[in-house]
Amino acid sequence: AQSVAQPEDQVNVAEGNPLTVKCTYSVSGNPYLFWYVQYPNRGLQFLLKYITGDNLVKGSYGFEAEFNKSQTSFHLKKPSALVSDSALYFCAVRDDNQGGKLIFGQGTELSVKP
Amino acid sequence: GAGVSQSPSNKVTEKGKDVELRCDPISGHTALYWYRQSLGQGLEFLIYFQGNSAPDKSGLPSDRFSAERTGGSVSTLTIQRTQQEDSAVYLCASSWDNYGYTFGSGTRLTVV
Numbered sequence: 001a002q003s004v005a006q007p008e009d010q011v012n013v014a015e016g017n018p019l020t021v022k023c024t025y026s027v028s029g030n031p032y033l034f035w036y037v038q039y040p041n042r043g044l045q046f047l048l049k050y051i052t053g054d055n056l057v058k059g060s061y062g063f064e065a066e067f068n069k070s071q072t073s074f075h076l077k078k079p080s081a082l083v084s085d086s087a088l089y090f091c092a093v094r095d096d097n098q099g100g101k102l103i104f105g106q107g108t109e110l111s112v113k114p
Numbered sequence: 115g116a117g118v119s120q121s122p123s124n125k126v127t128e129k130g131k132d133v134e135l136r137c138d139p140i141s142g143h144t145a146l147y148w149y150r151q152s153l154g155q156g157l158e159f160l161i162y163f164q165g166n167s168a169p170d171k172s173g174l175p176s177d178r179f180s181a182e183r184t185g186g187s188v189s190t191l192t193i194q195r196t197q198q199e200d201s202a203v204y205l206c207a208s209s210w211d212n213y214g215y216t217f218g219s220g221t222r223l224t225v226v
Contacts, residue, residue: 032213043118043205043219044157051213090157099170100212101147104157 002027002093004074006105013081013112021076021108023091032094033074034102035065039087047089050074061085081112116140118208118218126224127196135191135221139208146189147215148181152202160204163189196225 003026013019025031032051036044048059055067065076076089088109092102119138127133139146148160159173163183174180178197183189193200203220 034215036217041222044207044217046215049214092157094213099145099162099164100209101159101162101170102157102207102215103159104149106156 002095002103004033004091004093004103004105006089006091006108008108009106010109010111013110015083015112015114016080019078019081019085019110019112021089021091021110023074023076023105025072025074025091025093027093029096031067031074032096032100033065033067034092034094035059035063035074035076036090036092037061037087038090038107044090047076081110083112083114086110086112118206118216120204120206120218120221122221123219124222124224126226129198129225130195132192132194133196133223135193135204135223137189137191137206137208137218139187139189139206140210140216141187143208143210143216144186145209145212146183147207147209148189148191149205149207150175150202151205151220155202157205160191193223196223198225201225 005024034049035047048057050057050067058064091105094100121136146163150158161181162170165186178194181191205220207215207217209215
C-alpha cells in the first residue's frame with residue numbers, strides 16, 4: 001500500500017533562514033508525490049509535484065523539493081523562510097489503485113519567527 | 115467555475131440530525147474526491163467519483179455516510195444521524211486527469 005510519513009509535527013525556523021520539511025514515502029511502482037500548504041481556515045493549496053524527470057522540482061512561492069529514490073524521500077525546502085510561510089504543510093502520494101486518490105501524511109506545522 | 119466550490123462553509127448541527135454537504139467541482143473535471151480532516155488528524159480519504167459512479171468508497175467510515183454525484187458535476191455528501199465524532203472539516207477536490215487536484219475551501223461541520 002502507498003503511504004507517506006512526515007516525521008516532524010512542528011518545524012520552527014527564523015525568518016531568513018533556510019527551511020526543510022521532511023517527507024518519506026513507501027510505494028509499489030512509480031511514486032507520484034505532492035506537497036500542499038494549508039493556511040488557517042483555508043483549503044489546500046498546491047505547491048508542487050513530482051511525476052517524472054528532474055529530481056529537483058520547483059514550485060510556488062519559492063518552494064522546491066528534492067526527490068531521492070535511494071532514501072525514499074521528498075523533502076520540501078526553501079532557501080530563505082518568510083513569516084508568511086507559517087502554515088500547515090502536507091506531503092501526499094498518489095495511489096495508483098482506483099482512480100488516483102491522494103494519500104496524505106499527518107502534516108507538519110511550520111512556524112517562522114521574525 | 116474558476117475553482118472548487120463547497121457549501122456551506124460552516125455547519126452546526128445537533129447530534130442525531132442529518133446533514134448534506136455540497137461540492138461543485140471545476141467544470142469539465144471528471145474525477146471528484148471527498149476527504150475529511152479531523153482536529154489533530156491528517157486528511158482521510160472518504161470516496162472517489164469518476165463521472166457519476168463511485169468506484170472507490172473504501173474510506174466511508176460507516177453506513178451513516180453516503181455520497182452521490184449527478185450529471186458528472188455536483189456532488190453531495192450526506193451524513194445521517196450525526197455524532198460528535200463526525201465534527202471535522204470536509205474537503206472536496208476535483209481533477210481532469212487524476213494527476214492534478216484542486217481543492218475547495220471545505221465545510222467545517224460541528225456536531226453539538
